[in-house]
Amino acid sequence: MEEIGKISQWVFHIGGTRLVVNSTTIIMTWVVIGLVLAFAWVATRGRGLIPGPWQQIAELLVQWFKELVHDALGEAYKEQYFPLICALFIFLLMCNWIGVLPGMDEPTKDINTTLGLGLMGFVIAHGTAIKVKGLKQYLKEYFEPMFFLMPLNVVGEVAKVISISFRLFGNIMGGSIIIIVVSHLVYGLLLPPFLYGFFGLFVGTVQAFVFTMLTLVYISVQIR
Amino acid sequence: MALEISGTDIVRAAAMLGAGIAMGIGALGPGLGEGMAAAKACEAIGRNPREAGMLTRTMLVGQAVAESTGIYSLVIALLMIFVVK
Numbered sequence: 611m612e613e614i615g616k617i618s619q620w621v622f623h624i625g626g627t628r629l630v631v632n633s634t635t636i637i638m639t640w641v642v643i644g645l646v647l648a649f650a651w652v653a654t655r656g657r658g659l660i661p662g663p664w665q666q667i668a669e670l671l672v673q674w675f676k677e678l679v680h681d682a683l684g685e686a687y688k689e690q691y692f693p694l695i696c697a698l699f700i701f702l703l704m705c706n707w708i709g710v711l712p713g714m715d716e717p718t719k720d721i722n723t724t725l726g727l728g729l730m731g732f733v734i735a736h737g738t739a740i741k742v743k744g745l746k747q748y749l750k751e752y753f754e755p756m757f758f759l760m761p762l763n764v765v766g767e768v769a770k771v772i773s774i775s776f777r778l779f780g781n782i783m784g785g786s787i788i789i790i791v792v793s794h795l796v797y798g799l800l801l802p803p804f805l806y807g808f809f810g811l812f813v814g815t816v817q818a819f820v821f822t823m824l825t826l827v828y829i830s831v832q833i834r
Numbered sequence: 835m836a837l838e839i840s841g842t843d844i845v846r847a848a849a850m851l852g853a854g855i856a857m858g859i860g861a862l863g864p865g866l867g868e869g870m871a872a873a874k875a876c877e878a879i880g881r882n883p884r885e886a887g888m889l890t891r892t893m894l895v896g897q898a899v900a901e902s903t904g905i906y907s908l909v910i911a912l913l914m915i916f917v918v919k
Contacts, residue, residue, distance in 0.1 A: 773902060776902070776905065776906060776909055777898075777899075777901075777905055779909070780902075780905035780906065780908050780909045781898075781901075781905055783909075783912070784905065784908045784912075816894055816895070816898050817898060819895065820895055820899060823895060824899075
């Protein structure tokens with residue numbers, strides 16, 4: 611029970627400023643990146659017309675996301691945004707699933723990871739909007755439908771980042787706390803594997819998909 | 835031995851109580867909403883069983899979005915339990 615509130619940190623002192631880095635998050639993010647790279651290597655090694663099992667999984671994933679991006683953004687922007695969306699989903703899926711392995715922690719359990727990814731989606735969506743519509747039209751849309759509603763529109767855009775990142779963070783963090791508390795209550799007997807299956811695998815998959823879909827929807831709203 | 839109750843104890847107790855209330859009331863809305871979404875999805879699948887896969891996927895995504903207000907109250911409850919000292 612004691613491990614709930616604990617965070618392991620590295621503290622650096624560089625030129626009078628104090629830098630605090632969450633060591634678990636950094637290490638686990640690199641482990642996840644390694645796993646994703648390993649998956650890509652295994653899936654594309656010796657690829658052929660008759661796919662092996664790994665290539666089959668990768669092809670299913672890629673095809674499914676290509677259709678999703680095509681439905682959301684249309685033909686013109688499909689090729690440009692498909693790699694981002696697919697990579698985001700695979701990364702988040704691995705992030706949420708890695709907590710199932712013993713001794714591993716989800717990088718998404720840290721608000722910094724999810725807030726960083728949410729800000730990335732925000733910047734990409736608005737950068738796309740400026741590029742597609744032009745700066746003048748982009749700024750004009752904030753003053754619609756009426757002039758004095760501008761602050762509400764700005765707050766609405768910022769709230770999207772908060773909502774998307776806190777949703778992922780809260781789900782993963784809450785799931786891991788429930789696993790710790792319930793495992794403590796039942797002395798680690800019988801229940802924990804099912805809890806890991808539900809909160810780690812099922813909720814992790816759904817939330818990774820929701821995060822990816824919402825990023826895609828934010829981009830497509832800005833393009834339309 | 836007289837029992838001393840200081841200000842920090844009262845703050846701590848209030849934070850614990852607040853966490854409980856936040857979670858209890860905050861879980862009400864998402865619970866109702868997700869139940870309604872599931873009921874409608876069941877109706878739709880009963881009427882059109884061939885589309886069950888797509889309906890289930892859409893339902894899950896919608897429920898995960900509706901869940902977010904409950905998750906916010908969870909985050910607030912966690913803040914009150916672990917941060918307020």
